[in-house]
Amino acid sequence: MIYLDNGISVYSGRGYRLDPKRCVRDCINLISHAHFDHVPSSFNSPAIICSDITRSLIEARTGSSIPCGPCSCETVTLHDSGHVPGSSMFLINGDKRILYTGDFNTRKKYFSDGAKPVKADVLIMESTFGREKYVFPPTEEVFGEIKDWIDDNAARGLNSIIYAYSFGKAQEVISALSGYTVYASRSVIEINRTLGKFDLDISAMPLPEDLKGPDVVVAPSGSRNSPEIKKIFKAGAKSASVSGWALDDGHKYAMRVDRAFPLSDHADYSELIGFVEKVSPDLVFTLHGFDKEFARDIRDKLDIEAAPLKKRHLSLSNFTGDV
Numbered sequence: 001m002i003y004l005d006n007g008i009s010v011y012s013g014r015g016y017r018l019d020p021k022r023c024v025r026d027c028i029n030l031i032s033h034a035h036f037d038h039v040p041s042s043f044n045s046p047a048i049i050c051s052d053i054t055r056s057l058i059e060a061r062t063g064s065s066i067p068c069g070p071c072s073c074e075t076v077t078l079h080d081s082g083h084v085p086g087s088s089m090f091l092i093n094g095d096k097r098i099l100y101t102g103d104f105n106t107r108k109k110y111f112s113d114g115a116k117p118v119k120a121d122v123l124i125m126e127s128t129f130g131r132e133k134y135v136f137p138p139t140e141e142v143f144g145e146i147k148d149w150i151d152d153n154a155a156r157g158l159n160s161i162i163y164a165y166s167f168g169k170a171q172e173v174i175s176a177l178s179g180y181t182v183y184a185s186r187s188v189i190e191i192n193r194t195l196g197k198f199d200l201d202i203s204a205m206p207l208p209e210d211l212k213g214p215d216v217v218v219a220p221s222g223s224r225n226s227p228e229i230k231k232i233f234k235a236g237a238k239s240a241s242v243s244g245w246a247l248d249d250g251h252k253y254a255m256r257v258d259r260a261f262p263l264s265d266h267a268d269y270s271e272l273i274g275f276v277e278k279v280s281p282d283l284v285f286t287l288h289g290f291d292k293e294f295a296r297d298i299r300d301k302l303d304i305e306a307a308p309l310k311k312r313h314l315s316l317s318n319f320t321g322d323v
């Protein structure tokens, strides 16, 4: 049985919760990565499995401590999901082999060679960009454009402010701009410090009181109205966002930025389809984004049974049988 309830509930010989909202005592709790929409609000269980980086980041970001009873389980293996440092896919070897991707990406990044497909009978996967139009340009090309934009701004005496999630995107941008002096907001610097304990060296300087410039600043978009960022705009700055949604025409205007660059830590449409093909499951459950459309495409293009993951409902048995 696989259905949405307090994260994803799976029963396959024993009970599992995937990215639960709250950890459950009598189940094995699997936490894929340290983005807040995947982090439980309580950790009251002796059986919590995640990578060491994810554990440290969650502890640093939430102030909670994650109890470590059995930190591993003979029926669960972790595989790199290539999404952010420490992110994991989980293969559950119960009555069936069930692969849960969490958020994933198959392209090479500074911390990962990308998620590699693992053979499974059932695949539970994210489908954030599961619509044909979302195919990202090569990452080097995007960073080439970002660097040109920064250089143009600098030539005009302007700072470049890049809005990026504090964890994941910010570090990717900082790593790719190694030839530049990059300043980052406090939340980014704190994540960098935790990653430093795992030999991931992301060097950015804390934002100074008065930025002389022209320089590069990486900050979360929520900091747009903070006194520090306002001050930089006053001194002269252009802004950009980095997101897979930059492929949408309206994104730049919705984000109120001068430029939007299509850089994502999720798989794009063709990578999603290619991944399903290689995992070669009998059944796929899709989650997030274009879940219905992408499940239809899996059925139509790959002839594999697929459906969006739902809360428990009667027709589920049509799909899951003894899963």
Ligand SMILES: [Zn+2]
Pocket (backbone or CB within 6 Å): 033, 035, 083, 103
């Ligand atoms: Zn994520």
Ligand SMILES: [Zn+2]
Pocket (backbone or CB within 6 Å): 035, 037, 038, 103
């Ligand atoms: Zn997510």
